[in-house]
Amino acid sequence: QVQLVESGGGLVQAGGSLRLSCAASGTIGSIDAMGWYRQAPGKERELVAVITSRGNTNYDESVKGRFTISRDNAKNTVDLQMNSLKSEDTAVYFCYVNLRARPSLNWRNYWGQGTQVTVPS
Numbered sequence: 001q002v003q004l005v006e007s008g009g010g011l012v013q014a015g016g017s018l019r020l021s022c023a024a025s026g027t028i029g030s031i032d033a034m035g036w037y038r039q040a041p042g043k044e045r046e047l048v049a050v051i052t053s054r055g056n057t058n059y060d061e062s063v064k065g066r067f068t069i070s071r072d073n074a075k076n077t078v079d080l081q082m083n084s085l086k087s088e089d090t091a092v093y094f095c096y097v098n099l100r101a102r103p104s105l106n107w108r109n110y111w112g113q114g115t116q117v118t119v120p121s
Contacts, residue, residue, distance in 0.1 A: 002026035004095045009115030020080040022095030027102040034078035038091035087121035
């Protein structure tokens, strides 16, 4: 069974910083893309940032210049450094990993449970 464990969420004032971490474990064969999505109350889940196995990154326009995504392929982890946080960033953040697990080794998307990030207005 594959499991994603997220950490680092919390409440910070506007302008503050948080670092989210996600660790994938289990019968993992290989990992392709890793990233973070978020869902605010009353809104649909949206992509925040993604990083490929090659290290290429894509960010939502609203977080460019403020958030940085990184990964450690040896540890099967992906991090999201969030700086200059705004109230608009308040949401539940979900870790996303595209991987193939044993024994089937079929590519599949896995999701973390979500971690709350709150930035009061």
